[in-house]
């Protein structure tokens with residue numbers, strides 16, 4: 456049963472990140488050769504320490520080599536007509552990098568925390584590699600003084616799914632520190648509301664703290680519905696937010712997002728969702744909004760992972776094949792216990808924040824989010840617009856911001 460399950464799991468490419476899996480595979484070789492699972496007794500401390508030192512050196516060397524492959528890839532990317540990079544041959548789904556990544560340094564730092572090299576039974580894991588990549592990304596940005604904009608996803612990144620950003624949230628003081636260091640902040644969330652008051656209800660802990668700390672207006676924006684509703688921080692407003700006129704944030708390409716194209720896309724999305732509701736017999740309601748359509752179950756009911764994934768993948772496919780889906784960008788995603796199709800996606804949301812703050816480029820901008828699998832995940836597209844960090848829960852966001860704080864203090 457286990458093997459059969461594993462085979463099926465492996466077939467689901469939408470549940471894998473090929474770059475992380477590839478690095479994990481490279482690290483597995485020294486793990487298999489060097490780890491000493493038979494040597495578990497306290498009386499061989501020197502042997503265990505030698506194994507850890509040896510494994511550390513070998514893992515670090517792999518990271519040096521991957522670092523060089525990324526540097527080479529950067530010289531090839533965005534140059535049509537140039538031969539493909541070696542990294543692209545090895546990992547065909549690899550995208551573009553905005554900055555080099557100091558992976559060896561980041562590995563050493565994470566190893567000092569997670570003691571990856573000392574493990575005898577558990578090989579370097581997906582999460583180890585994901586966190587090493589995050590550390591490398593923030594090291595690269597901070598050391599080159601390029602952290603000008605930090606955008607955050609909302610649910611699961613800043614607070615638990617469906618919660619609000621309340622005053623005791625430990626992320627607040629860290630975001631204040633970023634602002635004090637000169638960075639601009641964006642909250643790029645799928646949650647789509649037209650009124651500032653609704654965002655205040657979700658984010659009041661942070662917004663009140665910024666006002667109390669005397670932060671000036673316009674240091675933070677909220678981009679709702681992925682890339683549809685833009686509000687700027689303004690302490691003089693009761694909701695601490697003010698709607699930003701379209702001409703101050705919209706990108707020229709968004710001119711094609713006409714009411715006609717939006718309605719056509721949401722009509723196709725709604726009918727795709729409704730057909731999934733019927734054939735999977737889902738216990739959900741359908742919610743049509745101005746820039747989104749979604750399905751959600753009644754309070755207390757949880758949808759199965761398989762139901763959520765099937766619905767997202769079917770809806771996405773139907774939209775991709777439709778005329779309406781070719782006219783404007785959209786994002787179909789699994790929100791944990793609901794599914795939404797939004798107009799636009801987070802690449803547009805992040806780019807609109809970059810534009811609002813005067814034209815910050817992708818190599819000076821970091822997006823932090825929890826949804827980075829290739830299908831049914833809404834932070835994934837942010838990779839087209841900025842450097843990214845992939846966190847698994849709000850506590851990891853706090854750790855990442857502490858890492859950034861330490862790096863800023865080192866300067």
Ligand code: IMP
Nearest residue numbers: 608609610644645646647747790793795
């Ligand atoms: P995020 O993680 O901050 O991007 O928020 C995603 C969640 O926001 C979804 O799972 C939904 O529960 C909720 N949501 C509320 N309104 C919308 C909408 O218009 N589009 C997509 N998600 C929405």
Ligand code: MG
Nearest residue numbers: 608610611825
């Ligand atoms: Mg999220």
